[in-house]
Every structure is written in structure tokens, then in C-alpha cells.
Amino acid sequence: MALLKIHEPGETPLPHEEERQIAVGIDLGTTNSVVAISNSEKPEVLRDKSGGNAIVPSVVYYGDDAPVVGEAARDQINSDASRVVSSVKRLMGRGLEDVKSVAGTLPYHVEVPENSETENGEPMMVRLNVGKRVLTPVEVSADILRSLRTRAEESLDQPVEKAVITVPAYFDDGARTATKDAAKLAGIEVLRLVNEPTAAALAYGLDNGAEGLYAVYDLGGGTFDISLLKMQKGVFQVKATGGDAALGGDDFDHAIAEHLLAERKDGGATDDLDASDAKRLLKAARTVKESLTDQDSIEVTVALTGTETKHTVTREQFDAMITKLVARTTAITEQVLDDADILPEDVKGVVLVGGSTRVPAVRKAVADLFEQEPLSDIDPDEVVALGAALQAEALTGGSDNLLLDVTPLSLGLETMGGIVEKVIDRNTPIPVAKAQEFTTYQDGQSAMMIHVVQGEREMVDQCRSLARFVLTGIPSMAAGAARIRVQFNVDADGLLTVSAREETTGTEQEVAVKPTYGINETDMATMLRDSMMHAREDMEMRVLTEARVEARRNILAVNAAMAADKALLTAEDETNINQAIGNLETAMAGEDRDAINDAAEALENASRPFAEARMDSRIRQALAGQNVDEVN
Amino acid sequence: MSNTEQSAHKVCWSCKGPVEASALFCETCNAIQAPGQLDHFTRFGLEKSFAVDVDAMEATYLKQQQLLHPDRFASKSGREQALSSQQAASLNEAFETLKNPVARAHYMLRQAGHEPEGGEGHTVNDPELLMEAMEMREALDDAADKSTIDAMIKDTRKQARACEKDLEVAFDGHSYDAAKKLATRLRYLMKMTEEARAKKSRLAAA
Numbered sequence: 001m002a003l004l005k006i007h008e009p010g011e012t013p014l015p016h017e018e019e020r021q022i023a024v025g026i027d028l029g030t031t032n033s034v035v036a037i038s039n040s041e042k043p044e045v046l047r048d049k050s051g052g053n054a055i056v057p058s059v060v061y062y063g064d065d066a067p068v069v070g071e072a073a074r075d076q077i078n079s080d081a082s083r084v085v086s087s088v089k090r091l092m093g094r095g096l097e098d099v100k101s102v103a104g105t106l107p108y109h110v111e112v113p114e115n116s117e118t119e120n121g122e123p124m125m126v127r128l129n130v131g132k133r134v135l136t137p138v139e140v141s142a143d144i145l146r147s148l149r150t151r152a153e154e155s156l157d158q159p160v161e162k163a164v165i166t167v168p169a170y171f172d173d174g175a176r177t178a179t180k181d182a183a184k185l186a187g188i189e190v191l192r193l194v195n196e197p198t199a200a201a202l203a204y205g206l207d208n209g210a211e212g213l214y215a216v217y218d219l220g221g222g223t224f225d226i227s228l229l230k231m232q233k234g235v236f237q238v239k240a241t242g243g244d245a246a247l248g249g250d251d252f253d254h255a256i257a258e259h260l261l262a263e264r265k266d267g268g269a270t271d272d273l274d275a276s277d278a279k280r281l282l283k284a285a286r287t288v289k290e291s292l293t294d295q296d297s298i299e300v301t302v303a304l305t306g307t308e309t310k311h312t313v314t315r316e317q318f319d320a321m322i323t324k325l326v327a328r329t330t331a332i333t334e335q336v337l338d339d340a341d342i343l344p345e346d347v348k349g350v351v352l353v354g355g356s357t358r359v360p361a362v363r364k365a366v367a368d369l370f371e372q373e374p375l376s377d378i379d380p381d382e383v384v385a386l387g388a389a390l391q392a393e394a395l396t397g398g399s400d401n402l403l404l405d406v407t408p409l410s411l412g413l414e415t416m417g418g419i420v421e422k423v424i425d426r427n428t429p430i431p432v433a434k435a436q437e438f439t440t441y442q443d444g445q446s447a448m449m450i451h452v453v454q455g456e457r458e459m460v461d462q463c464r465s466l467a468r469f470v471l472t473g474i475p476s477m478a479a480g481a482a483r484i485r486v487q488f489n490v491d492a493d494g495l496l497t498v499s500a501r502e503e504t505t506g507t508e509q510e511v512a513v514k515p516t517y518g519i520n521e522t523d524m525a526t527m528l529r530d531s532m533m534h535a536r537e538d539m540e541m542r543v544l545t546e547a548r549v550e551a552r553r554n555i556l557a558v559n560a561a562m563a564a565d566k567a568l569l570t571a572e573d574e575t576n577i578n579q580a581i582g583n584l585e586t587a588m589a590g591e592d593r594d595a596i597n598d599a600a601e602a603l604e605n606a607s608r609p610f611a612e613a614r615m616d617s618r619i620r621q622a623l624a625g626q627n628v629d630e631v632n
Numbered sequence: 633m634s635n636t637e638q639s640a641h642k643v644c645w646s647c648k649g650p651v652e653a654s655a656l657f658c659e660t661c662n663a664i665q666a667p668g669q670l671d672h673f674t675r676f677g678l679e680k681s682f683a684v685d686v687d688a689m690e691a692t693y694l695k696q697q698q699l700l701h702p703d704r705f706a707s708k709s710g711r712e713q714a715l716s717s718q719q720a721a722s723l724n725e726a727f728e729t730l731k732n733p734v735a736r737a738h739y740m741l742r743q744a745g746h747e748p749e750g751g752e753g754h755t756v757n758d759p760e761l762l763m764e765a766m767e768m769r770e771a772l773d774d775a776a777d778k779s780t781i782d783a784m785i786k787d788t789r790k791q792a793r794a795c796e797k798d799l800e801v802a803f804d805g806h807s808y809d810a811a812k813k814l815a816t817r818l819r820y821l822m823k824m825t826e827e828a829r830a831k832k833s834r835l836a837a838a
Contacts, residue, residue: 431717561647
């Protein structure tokens with residue numbers, strides 16, 4: 001007979017070796033991405049094979065062969081710019097309407113589908129024309145993630161299938177889902193989506209054992225986030241968060257590029273830029289920006305449309321170009337402080353995240369606002385990935401740190417007249433479940449449109465539309481008599497599901513809000529089939545693992561019960577149970593999921609008489625302790 | 633706990649044995665349980681009183697989240713993950729409700745069988761309060777600089793504090809009609825503070 005392992009009640013056994021897979025942290029950035037791993041709360045970034053740079057530019061080159069990611073892709077900008085995609089994160093989860101606002105700033109052609117809606121009336125996702133290919137932002141992100149996964153596997157010399165991926169706190173539901181979809185395409189199971197500022201705080205907090213209130217100012221390539229966190233005893237509690245999903249260092253580059261173009265125009269040049277010119281100009285602008293971090297002025301040569309011009313840009317000029325952009329970040333910061341009812345002087349430390357915080361004018365603005373020098377002893381390009389790695393370790397059972405995050409934006413429903421009724425306010429701790437009741441406005445109304453929106457504005461058309469669905473089968477009633485309960489659930493990843501139910505009859509429609517800008521399941525399946533041969537294998541493996549996890553829990557539970565109520569266990573039950581456990585353990589060692597489930601069911605049957613005896617005994621005990629009068 | 637009302641037992645879904653209806657975890661097999669119908673105060677081991685020590689409650693909240701949050705169940709079975717999500721969500725709801733004085737007052741009113749004002753079909757009928765709110769709003773519209781608004785915020789917050797004290801007394805004395813009125817007043821004061829802050833940041837942005 002197999003030896004039984006009995007755990008003390010209350011002591012959670014560590015996950016079994018085979019499931020204790022390695023999990024990495026990934027910072028999937030607009031401009032750069034980084035992958036890191038943590039062991040014993042010591043995170044480190046993973047470098048390329050030659051032990052060089054930790055930073056992978058989030059740039060993909062779609063040549064004739066397989067996609068190329070990173071530095072090598074960026075080098076193609078000078079020779080084959082039309083097939084290079086960068087800053088794709090700005091398009092994650094975006095519909096065409098949103099893209100129009102950033103259209104001029106994107107260095108590639110964004111395709112406008114002929115029908116802007118699918119057959120179901122859902123808006124179509126943006127597609128990019130890159131060389132001969134038509135790609136969704138999700139696919140491009142998946143290519144970046146695949147490359148990071150390969151880097152991690154080569155560096156760690158073992159398969160990597162799980163990760164914590166960071167997203168801007170301000171990412172809405174559509175962009176979060178798109179990120180998860182991209183990971184799925186890259187064969188990565190997302191343990192958790194963690195907000196970038198929170199991850200950064202985790203990296204700092206553990207290093208310094210910090211306690212108190214901290215602000216994380218995160219200015220990346222394309223996004224700005226500000227978060228306020230309270231740290232205490234290993235718990236990182238996000239108090240408030242805010243930001244702008246379309247504001248970052250890329251905008252600094254554009255400001256410089258515009259300045260250079262204007263100078264050329266003054267000099268008589270007439271530039272009619274194509275996509276490659278624009279990319280080269282932006283590359284030059286970025287060099288200017290980076291040089292001005294340490295230098296007071298920089299000379300740059302711009303060669304476009306056949307004319308070459310020389311320019312000098314001073315730090316002072318650059319500061320003036322970005323004043324408005326920086327002021328936008330400080331205004332948002334003040335708003336968030338107000339939201340949380342916190343004064344700048346209450347903040348114990350300010351953490352800087354994102355490459356754009358290297359810009360001296362940005363540092364100065366932050367220091368002035370908080371009246372203190374911000375912390376920057378962890379590389380601002382690496383800090384998010386390091387935090388993500390720490391969280392990946394915590395999630396796989398390696399540490400006790402806990403992140404308590406909030407919803408970045410309010411969630412609500414469209415009501416009469418296009419007014420938004422908020423169901424969940426921004427900065428509500430997640431996970432959260434909230435319900436609200438609505439009613440019909442016409443006699444005999446048999447259906448109700450449920451339109452889910454995200455945002456702070458009062459009118460529906462000023463908020464982001466997340467999903468629409470129709471609750472049908474409402475019985476004929478007078479206007480205002482039906483009671484329709486709409487339930488919102490936001491999980492720990494910040495993802496929303498909505499269900500609606502007519503209370504008087506129980507008519508129910510449950511809809512996992514697949515944001516309209518995400519990929520639908522059919523597209524996803526096709527993409528998986530096309531791009532990944534191992535998809536099916538992975539899926540089966542996951543189901544098998546889940547069956548094993550469940551079976552192991554089952555055995556532990558029965559063993560714990562036998563240890564606790566030994567007196568109630570008959571010899572016959574004990575034999576049966578132990579035999580069933582033995583069978584289940586044998587099945588678990590195999591690869592047959594059905595066999596495991598069957599053996600698990602057999603164990604349940606074998607232990608039923610014992611479970612019933614335990615219930616009976618407890619009820620008798622409870623009754624024995626009470627007077628007859630009280631038992632009713 | 634010697635709380636007799638909580639001593640009912642149910643069947644643990646995991647080990648099939650008995651478990652206390654209000655237990656977070658099965659004492660035998662340690663499996664996480666579905667959240668029961670615990671009232672918010674009991675959840676934090678607090679007296680049913682309007683006076684809540686928010687800091688102490690937060691400490692309990694964090695301790696419980698350490699045990700219940702989905703991040704603690706990332707490598708557990710799907711069912712345990714789902715239960716942990718439900719538990720964490722209901723813990724969040726309890727904390728958010730009791731932390732916010734208006735939400736706390738409304739919750740206590742409903743617990744006592746009184747529907748708060750301002751909800752569906754309950755219009756606010758307090759001319760004095762409406763007049764006061766109108767005056768405050770006009771003053772805010774006229775306020776043109778940061779220091780005026782700051783002074784207004786300070787004043788409304790002071791009034792809100794006083795209002796909370798009155799609510800404490802009202803609830804202690806089971807004077808629910810008075811509590812209803814005070815809760816509405818507190819809601820107005822909070823809203824004014826919010827609007828004043830919004831105006832301040834609009835001024836700063838301009």
C-alpha cells in the first residue's frame with residue numbers, strides 16, 4: 001500500500017514539483033521590453049545570449065523570413081522602414097475611432113476596414129499594413145512576447161510558460177484583454193496582469209523594506225501613470241491611480257521632430273515625408289532627446305527628401321518644447337492626490353519609472369511638486385520587470401508579498417438619454433462584485449439593451465464603450481415594474497464580466513464582457529492554429545495539470561479529515577478510502593485526464609460514508625449542547 | 633467566538649465534513665469556503681456602532697486579504713480560485729462600505745429596516761438643507777482663486793466631521809429618522825468637497 005502523506009491541518013502544502021513551474025516577469029513596454037526572474041526575492045533581469053543588454057526594443061521587423069524583434073529590427077528602420085513596426089502598444093485594444101486621434105503620429109499605415117463593424121455590430125479591430133502582411137496589434141505584441149520568452153528559455157535553460165505581465169494602470173478593459181490575448185498567442189499563461197507602477201513599487205519596497213505612503217511616477221514611451229501606494233508589512237495597497245494612456249516620451253520625440261521640420265522649412269526646405277522619412281526623422285529626434293539628458297546642447301544632421309540640414313538644439317529649447325506635456329502629468333498627479341485626499345508632503349518617497357523620467361525637466365517637475373528628490377536607484381527601464389518577477393515568484397508560492405490593486409477607471413451602464421450610471425467607481429479595490437437594479441421604461445417592453453462603458457464622463461459618447469448585449473425575454477409588464485439586476489464583476493487582473501437578470505422571473509443573460517476591441521474567440525482559434533503548432537498540446541497539458549491539482553487537493557482533504565476524526569472511521573471505510581487514494585495516485589502519475597477524474601470520483605464515493613458520519617456526529621454534538629427550546 | 637447566531641454548520645465542499653457557516657476556511661482540510669451572509673461589522677469583529685476606528689479596521693482588512701486574495705490561490709484549483717475571488721470581493725465590499733461614512737450610515741439604516749433618502753423614489757425633502765446646498769454651490773461658482781476654494785474645502789470638511797459625530801449619537805440612540813437626515817446632509821457635504829476639488833484642479837489646469 002502506498003504511504004500516505006499527512007499534512008498538519010492549516011498547513012498549506014507547497015505545490016507539487018511538477019507543477020512548480022518557473023514563472024517570469026515581463027514588462028511589455030511601448031518602446032522597450034524587459035524580462036526578469038526572481039529567486040528567493042532576489043529579482044534579476046535576463047540578458048541576451050552574449051550577456052549584453054537587458055532591454056529589448058519593442059520593435060518588430062517583418063521581412064521575408066520570420067519576424068525579427070528588438071535591436072536588429074530597429075536597425076532595419078534605415079533600410080526597410082515600411083516593414084518595421086514600433087510603439088504598437090499604443091494601439092492595443094483600440095478601435096478605429098481612437099486611432100484617428102494618434103494617426104499622424106504613427107510610423108506605419110493603419111488600415112481602415114471597409115466595414116467599420118463586424119456582422120454582430122461590433123467595431124472592427126485596427127489592422128496594420130506592414131509590407132505584404134496585414135497584422136493586428138495583438139499579433140505584433142505576441143511576436144515581441146515570443147521573443148522575450150525565447151530569451152528567458154535560453155537564459156534559464158528550461159521551458160518558460162508562465163508569466164506576470166505588466167500593463168499601465170490606466171489601461172482599460174479592452175487593452176488588458178488584448179494583452180492577455182497576445183500572451184496566449186505567444187504560448188504564455190498569464191498568472192496575473194499587474195499594473196506597472198505597482199510592480200515598480202514592489203521592486204522598491206522589497207529592496208528598502210519601505211513602510212508608508214509612496215508615489216510612483218511612471219512616464220514611459222507612450223503612457224503616463226501615477227499611482228499612490230501605501231506599503232505596510234508586505235502589503236502593497238494601491239490608494240489611487242490615474243494617468244493618460246496616450247502621453248509619453250514618444251510625444252517628446254514628436255515635439256523635437258516638429259521643431260526640426262519647422263527649422264528646415266524656415267531654411268527653405270519643402271519636405272513631403274513618406275513613412276520611411278518620418279521614421280528616420282523620429283530616430284534622429286530620439287537621439288537629440290537622449291543626448292540632452294547629460295549635455296546642454298546637441299548638434300544633429302537631418303537628411304531627408306534629398307536635402308541635408310544641420311541643427312543645434314539646446315536643453316533650454318527642448319524644455320520649452322515639452323513644457324505643456326510635462327504640465328499635463330503634474331496636473332494629473334495633483335488630481336490623483338486630491339482623489340486620495342493626500343497632500344504632497346504626506347508622501348514619503350517618489351519612485352521614478354520609465355525611460356522618459358531621465359529627462360531633466362521631468363525630474364525637476366516631479367521634485368518641485370513633491371518637494372523632495374525622487375528615488376531612482378533602480379534602473380527606471382528595469383524596475384517594472386523586476387517587480388513583475390517578484391510578483392511571479394509570489395504567485396508561484398515563493399513569498400508572502402501581497403498587491404492590492406484598484407480599478408483605474410469607473411465602470412457603468414448607459415441609461416435613458418445617453419447618461420452614464422456608474423456601477424463601480426474608479427479606485428475601487430479589486431476583485432469587486434457590484435450589482436445595480438434597473439427597470440423598463442415602456443409598457444410591455446420585452447428586451448433591454450445593456451451597454452457597458454468605462455470612463456469618468458457623464459455622457460456615454462464621451463466614455464469608452466466596452467460591450468453591448470441584449471437581455472431578452474422580459475415578461476410583459478407595465479413600465480417600471482420589471483426589476484433588472486445587472487451584476488458587474490472585476491477580477492484580480494482588472495477584467496470585467498457583466499451579467500443581467502430579470503428578478504421577478506429569473507430570466508438571465510450572462511455575458512463575459514469580451515471587449516468589443518479584443519479578438520473574438522473564432523479569430524483567436526484561427527490565429528492559434530496558424531501561428532502555433534503546440535497550441536492544442538498546451539491546452540491539453542493545462543487541463544491535465546488542472547485535473548492533477550484538483551485530485552491532489554482531494555487526497556489532502558480526505559487525509560486531513562481522517563486525521564481529524566479518526567474515531568469515526570470504520571476499518572472498512574479506511575481500507576476503501578486508502579485503496580481509492582492509491583488508485584488516484586496511480587492515475588495521477590499517468591497522462592490520462594479521464595482516468596484521473598474517474599479515480600477522483602471513486603475516491604469521493606469511497607469516502608462518502610465517512611463524510612456522512614462526520615456530519616452526523618457534528619450535528620449530534622451541536623444538539624447535545626442546547627436546550628430543546630432552542631432547537632427549532 | 634461564542635456568537636450563537638453564527639454556530640450553524642454547513643458541509644465543506646472539499647472534505648465533505650462539517651464546517652461552521654461563517655468560517656473562511658475549513659478547520660479540517662483548510663479549504664477556502666464560499667462567503668456566507670456575514671454582516672460587515674461581524675466580518676471585522678467590530679461592534680455595530682457608527683463610530684468605527686478605520687485604521688484598526690484596515691489592519692484587520694489587510695490581515696484577511698493576506699489569507700483570501702486570489703494571488704494566494706494562483707496555483708490552486710479553479711474552484712478554489714473562484715471562491716477566493718468571491719471572498720476577496722465581499723471583503724472589499726465590507727471594507728469600502730464601512731470605511732466611507734455615508735455608505736456606512738446607509739448600510740446601518742438598511743440593516744435597521746430604513747431606506748435612506750435620495751435612493752429610488754425617495755426624494756430629499758429638507759428645504760433647509762437644499763437651501764444651504766444651493767448657497768454653497770453659488771459660493772463655489774463665484775470662487776475664483778485657489779485659496780478661496782481651499783477655505784471652502786476646509787469648512788465643509790469641518791462640517792462633515794461634526795455631522796459624523798451627530799450620526800454617532802443618532803445611531804446610538806436608535807433615532808433613525810434623525811440619522812436619515814444627517815446621512816443626507818453628510819452626502820451633500822462630501823459632494824461639495826468633491827466639486828470644490830474638481831474646480832480647484834480645473835483652475836490649476838487652466
